[in-house]
Amino acid sequence: MSCEVLEQDSLCKARDAFKVPIFAIGPSYSNFPASSSSLFTQDETCIPWLDKQEDRSVIYVSFGSLISMTGPELTEIACGLRNSGQPFLLVVRVGLVKGTEWIDAIPEELMAKVNEKGKIVKWAPQQEVLKHQAIGGFLTHNGWNSTVESVREGVPMICLPCIWDQFVDARLVSDVWRVGLHLEHRIERNEIESLIRSLFSGNEGEAIRERMRLLKEKVGRSVKENGSAYRSLESLIDHISSF
Structure with missing residues (x-):
């Protein structure tokens, strides 16, 4: 659950190093019921x-x-x-x-x-x-x-x-x-x-x-419309839909 606001420097380095899409959607969990992920x-x-x-x-x-x-x-x-x-x-x-x-x-x-x-x-x-x-x-x-x-x-x-x-x-x-x-x-x-x-x-x-x-x-x-997590979640959905 990476968060762009909290990990901007680390995420920039990871994107440069690995050259793969990284979608920092955290903390988008707040849009979903807590029970869905409870162990x-x-x-x-x-x-x-x-x-x-x-x-x-x-x-x-x-x-x-x-x-x-x-x-x-x-x-x-x-x-x-x-x-x-x-x-x-x-x-x-x-x-x-x-x-x-x-x-x-x-x-x-x-x-x-x-x-x-x-x-x-x-x-x-x-x-x-x-x-x-x-x-x-x-x-x-x-x-x-x-x-x-x-x-x-x-x-x-x-x-x-x-x-x-x-x-x-x-x-x-x-x-x-x-x-x-x-x-x-x-x-x-x-x-x-x-x-x-x-x-x-x-x-x-x-x-x-x-x-x-x-x-x-x-x-x-960041989780509101046009926020970094919101945009990352949209990008992730588009990426998955492209296959």
Whole structure:
């Protein structure tokens, strides 16, 4: 899901190097139902829960469909979320935690505290969640689709990349676009708590939100008529129709 607005320099180099048509149609996904591309059964109960939260108060946490972690790492994340004081929606995919059925890696006494402020689901309708007015931040692995979706909906990020291109994506978010904060491999409760507090309060968080607002507007214009993504999608359709 390449996006001309976000990847202009890289796309120019790729077109010069490979001499093949490249159609940067991202984020045109917003024109299609989220369920059409979902890999797992979505837990829709998170939407009524979000409806009960204050605007821009919830930190959404998801690590995609491929990442795995240890039980202690999940416990550190859960502790950091709970200690931050912000309500949170945590996606724990079946298979996310090595050697466990689901969330049994989280100690029972911690689960009682987690349930006071947060909700845990096996899979969430991510596009719908990121659009929700209650969401104020996204703790993400920075897969490219998740990164573009977050920008499209104007949600600032806390970056915790794990593999492959996610490290580059996270640097774009934190250092180039400056619309998020980077955890730098620190899966530690105090670090997670600190970055959540920074994102949701104080001058740094306000500056990040303003930059994200401007980037969202820029990307949003690309999917409208005559925008770069709109034109790329038309070109792709014409290209396919030519065969």
